[in-house]
Amino acid sequence: MPGVLSSWPEWQEYEHQYDHIPKDPDFAAAKQAIVSEYGEEALRESWLRVCEDLKAITDEISDKRSGIIPVLDTDSILDHGFTDAEASEIRRVGCFIARRTIPASTVDKAYQDLRQYVADNRERVQGWPKETPSMLMLYDSPTQIALRTHDRQLRLQRRLNALWHDGSSDVATEPLLYSDGVRDRPPGQAFLGLGPHIDAGSLCRWACPQYRMAYAEILSGMPENHDAFDLQVRRNAQQTLFPGTAHSKVFRSFQGWTALTRAAASEGAIMLYPNVKAAIAYVMLRPFFAPPMDADEVMDASKWTFDRNGAFFPGTTKPDSQRLSRISHPHLRLEECLVHIPDMAAGDTVWWHTDVCHAVDPEHRGRENASVAYIAACPTTDVNKSYIKEQLEATLSGRPPPDYASGLELDERSFIGYTGHVGVSEQAKAALGYYL
Numbered sequence: 001m002p003g004v005l006s007s008w009p010e011w012q013e014y015e016h017q018y019d020h021i022p023k024d025p026d027f028a029a030a031k032q033a034i035v036s037e038y039g040e041e042a043l044r045e046s047w048l049r050v051c052e053d054l055k056a057i058t059d060e061i062s063d064k065r066s067g068i069i070p071v072l073d074t075d076s077i078l079d080h081g082f083t084d085a086e087a088s089e090i091r092r093v094g095c096f097i098a099r100r101t102i103p104a105s106t107v108d109k110a111y112q113d114l115r116q117y118v119a120d121n122r123e124r125v126q127g128w129p130k131e132t133p134s135m136l137m138l139y140d141s142p143t144q145i146a147l148r149t150h151d152r153q154l155r156l157q158r159r160l161n162a163l164w165h166d167g168s169s170d171v172a173t174e175p176l177l178y179s180d181g182v183r184d185r186p187p188g189q190a191f192l193g194l195g196p197h198i199d200a201g202s203l204c205r206w207a208c209p210q211y212r213m214a215y216a217e218i219l220s221g222m223p224e225n226h227d228a229f230d231l232q233v234r235r236n237a238q239q240t241l242f243p244g245t246a247h248s249k250v251f252r253s254f255q256g257w258t259a260l261t262r263a264a265a266s267e268g269a270i271m272l273y274p275n276v277k278a279a280i281a282y283v284m285l286r287p288f289f290a291p292p293m294d295a296d297e298v299m300d301a302s303k304w305t306f307d308r309n310g311a312f313f314p315g316t317t318k319p320d321s322q323r324l325s326r327i328s329h330p331h332l333r334l335e336e337c338l339v340h341i342p343d344m345a346a347g348d349t350v351w352w353h354t355d356v357c358h359a360v361d362p363e364h365r366g367r368e369n370a371s372v373a374y375i376a377a378c379p380t381t382d383v384n385k386s387y388i389k390e391q392l393e394a395t396l397s398g399r400p401p402p403d404y405a406s407g408l409e410l411d412e413r414s415f416i417g418y419t420g421h422v423g424v425s426e427q428a429k430a431a432l433g434y435y436l
């Protein structure tokens with residue numbers, strides 16, 4: 001079945017509903033707060049409706065597989081914006097590919113520059129795996145800066161931010177540039193470290209009162225009213241309420257990859273769960289219900305029992321991203337519905353909504369390196385402005401970005417080939433935080 005894995009990788013399962021006794025009271029407290037606020041009846045109503053909706057949603061995904069992910073042309077988005085049909089489809093599936101975001105000649109040179117930068121600084125480049133790093137802890141190589149600050153990248157990000165809406169009057173669509181890493185993954189390198197997960201925090205989605213307000217309709221028995229693109233309610237969510245190296249302080253409207261080389265299914269691509277609304281609703285409701293003992297009844301949502309007192313949040317730990325698995329989240333039918341993205345060429349970008357479940361391709365059976373720069377779209381919010389200011393101060397004084405600074409000794413200013421922000425446009429300087 002093209003688009004899905006031929007065999008499910010050994011990604012961790014989160015199935016200990018009955019024998020898991022967390023010692024940390026914050027889990028039970030988050031649950032109690034929500035049960036007190038919304039009540040069993042509303043949560044049950046939502047649970048049944050979301051599981052019912054997922055039947056048709058998962059049927060459609062397993063039928064269309066990678067073909068459900070829209071593939072658009074960057075020129076058209078930049079010139080005319082998204083058509084109404086494109087915008088509504090992106091809001092529905094939560095992800096898309098933009099072809100030719102960065103011109104081929106620019107991206108080819110950027111990739112060669114990256115290889116040179118890594119070769120020239122080999123002794124000092126850190127990453128995973130330790131001996132021959134391919135997931136690189138580099139944040140300000142000339143390649144990353146060129147790709148992040150490219151005029152087309154910034155204009156596309158403005159369009160992406162505008163898919164969200166916000167009642168306030170400030171200019172939230174203006175992009176801010178978040179510094180993240182880069183990858184140059186060789187063929188044959190398996191990677192099981194990033195199974196199905198959702199970023200932007202984990203327990204904080206339930207525990208932070210502002211954050212859980214973003215899911216109020218889901219928790220109050222009206223999941224069909226959930227608006228996954230409401231920036232006004234989401235902009236103040238505390239993604240780092242519980243600190244962890246996996247959590248970004250910034251709010252990313254869409255996470256993204258900019259391809260420096262080809263990336264294809266089973267060749268180091270990314271896998272996405274192409275749905276936002278029902279899938280995140282299911283993840284939010286799942287800790288309140290315990291599965292039936294009879295495995296044959298698991299897919300019958302009405303057989304699940306309300307779990308008022310248990311403190312089991314499957315796949316949730318404080319410092320890590322929200323994890324998902326086949327056994328803990330059965331109605332998502334991950335094996336059929338976590339699909340490879342359509343093949344990308346160098347210069348293409350892929351984008352997924354901040355609540356979309358994704359996983360890194362566990363295998364790379366291609367013949368060439370698969371290289372991507374992690375470049376997200378971040379709107380201008382108070383939380384983001386404050387982080388970007390801090391990030392710029394760090395960059396200019398030779399420290400890693402704040403989200404990646406824990407335990408990392410790195411001063412890229414002294415790397416051979418480092419050019420910093422020399423020559424970037426005024427538009428890019430604004431996005432880098434120079435005028436905040």
Ligand SMILES: [Fe+2]
Pocket residue numbers: 197198199358
């Ligand atoms: Fe991720």
